[in-house]
Amino acid sequence: MGYEGNAFSSSGSAVEDLLNIAAVHPMREEAVQAFVDKARIDWTTKTSLWRLNTTVKNFI
Numbered sequence: 001m002g003y004e005g006n007a008f009s010s011s012g013s014a015v016e017d018l019l020n021i022a023a024v025h026p027m028r029e030e031a032v033q034a035f036v037d038k039a040r041i042d043w044t045t046k047t048s049l050w051r052l053n054t055t056v057k058n059f060i
Contacts, residue, residue: 014039015049 008031010017018035021027027035036046 008035010039014041
């Protein structure tokens with residue numbers, strides 16, 4: 001199976017939706033960026049997601 005594309009959408013809680021999607025679908029960086037931009041996630045939340053991503057990468 002190949003890459004499924006970037007057609008991800010939010011049902012209201014963009015951060016929760018993003019984490020749920022990423023738990024079951026591999027998402028390329030550009031797909032995450034498009035999702036975050038489309039969901040209009042605020043700067044503080046973007047910073048928190050970036051820190052979470054950095055923390056997770058340090059444990060892998």
